[in-house]
Amino acid sequence: MSTTAARSRARAWPAVAQVGLVAGGAGLLEFLTQSGYISPMVLPPPTEIVGKLGEIVPSNVFLDDLGSTAITVFSAFAIGAIIGLLIGIAFWKLPFVGAVFEPYLVSMYSMPALVFYPILLALLGLSKAPIVVIAASMALIPIALNTMVALRAIKSTLPKLGTSLNCTRRQIYWKILAPAATPLVVPGLVLGFIYAMIGTIAMEFILASNGIGFRIGYYYRSFDVVDMYAYILVASIIAIIVNVALNRLERRIRRDMQ
Amino acid sequence: MTRSPSTFQSETHAATTRRPTAADEGRGVRFDGVQVVYPTSDGSIEAIREVSGAISDGRFVSLIGPSGCGKSTLLDVVGGLRRPAAGTVAINGEAVSGPRRDTAMVFQEDSTLHWRTVLSNVAFGLEIAGVPKKERETRAREIINLVGLSGFEDRHPRELSGGMKQRVAIARALLLDPRILLMDEPFGALDQQTRMFIGRELLRVWDETRKSVLFVTHDIQEAIYLSDEVWIMTARPAVIKAIVPVDLDRPRLPEIMSSPRFHELSTQVWELLRVESEKALNIRGELP
């Protein structure tokens, strides 16, 4: 048993180092702020920020912001996923159309779709709608591209197998093509969700009336440094948790399907 | 198929234990109790248990064995890319402790540098060794001519077929003018016709240069056609099971493959190899 213990200890060393690094960094900042090397107007002591975090998380303001941001992210993701999947399937079914639009779709990755935000604000007013449009348009790109690639990558023997087994069209789609494409579609969906989240928080940050991103900008503008840092911290923690959780989910699905 | 493999083993084992004659002493490659162990996440795997033997100067030796038996590992040890857990490999009397000037390797997969032309690929070894550009390119052109790639000097690897890429790799190795050429299944990724053709080319070049060659393959015909000796390795942990001397006349033409003697040798090698391949498949659970 001692060998397995030693082995798991050997596997855990990077985690130990990571925790050490983060704790060390926080400790250093604590020292620099407490001793006055860094002004509290620039960075309050980390302990103070974490203490504030404890106050913020149960507060109604935070829960309302969180709910608002979550609703925006989920609706943007849902719209982006549906449109993205449809585009991906269409580009696979109609290769010429796919070839025509693919470079535009790819370059949308790099296009500051976000600069349309003021235009959408002008068109749709200061509400959730412009944010949902931008975030959904960011989410749909990886979903569409991955779906197209996933369907194109299916070996031609698989549908042939279906035909040879007298599958109906419906069965070929649902029992063969869909599961065969899933391992590559899922990463697209994961990326799409993350983009929806990044887009939402970034747009809220620029201009919105509530939401986590908005609150960071709001506290910056009202010179409330401690609250600002606490909100930046909580937004980062949420994003990291979502990222890690989705990656785990993706790995599990891919492992089960492949 | 009537004689048991063990008969062959005792018959050919004499070659393994033959003491080197005075003329051989120190020349070529000597293996002395080479053992190779791979560290893995749970413990270690013994890839090669014990290999001893000698390749005398200018001989063409093929190493054949079941897949995953450690042939390439042994080649890496000679090339100085891997240290044995025990034993030594000596080249011309010097123990190998790292990559050497007098060995050159040709790898199984494409090892051309895809961003360079054929000429600059072939000259790459000399470039690393610090030979001036003019000199190395003049010498590279000669070797390119020798391996039959004249006219392709300025092409990029993507414009070449698999067989031509391997010729680039062979030319790169030959340009270093090594005493010993180490070839790790160099034609493994090629189709049968290309293999035959490039094998004949290799023999022609070898006849002109007479390097010592250690050639890893899993193709019995190829091994016999090319070699002076065929070394047969066992399944992991590997030892040399037998050495089959190939007593066919040189220069050899592909027609020799239909001769009765060639057929005899093939059967002999196959019989020795068959048991080991079954063992190897059993280890990997591919046989019931």
Next chain:
Amino acid sequence: MTVTSDPPAETAALAAGQLEGRRERRWALPAARITVPIAALLIWFAIAPITDLVPSPAAALAELWQGFADGWIYPGLASTATAVLAGFGIGVLTGFPLGYLLGRNRIANRIFEPLIAGTFAVPRIILYPVLLTLFGVGLLAETGMVAISAFFPIIMATSAAVRQVSENLLKLGRSLRANRRQLATKIVIPDAAPAIMVGIRIGFSISFIAAIIAELFAAKEGLGLMISEAYAALELPRMYAIVLLVMVIAFVGNILLWSLERRLRS
């Protein structure tokens, strides 16, 4: 007998295969691709008369031309360009070497890669207030924002690209007794170059986006600030003109880096 008597059968087959196919479709695809932006422009023309919120393309283009003729666009353009180029430069100069280290050093990789990858979903822009409190509103904070945004895709792409260098080529390098520097400059970096370029291209796009977002939030000068000022004053043709300019710059920059990437790939 130094030259092979029979030409390698492989070569001829290869040459024949490469030239064939796709010839009749050659013009159709680019033609169809060009119609896409034209169609978008036509839709814009069609929508403009319906609503006051969308100015006509002609008005937006005229405004843009005015911007260059009168010169009111230059200060903002120069400011944004400075922030993007300086920040992107810092992102490359830090992200590339650190990415190389991360890709080649197993220990550094095991420790830092999960930390960096874990923060992938954190919108970098929320760090902008930190930079603003540190440097105040201005070019410095904006450049810092751009550098942070460019750094992550570049370090991640470089690390992954370097790690994917073929084992065979590394073996070749070692067997030729290449030293550390030769291994880096003659094998690892050239082999990884196309994949590194992908990261640099994405890094550039993100640099540009980051600069515009940062300016939309708080800046002294810049195209993003001009967009939000035009929005606040409801000068719609001007707002559309600047958005159009930003898109064109992003598109051209991306195409340039993409063609560089393709040249490396071949």
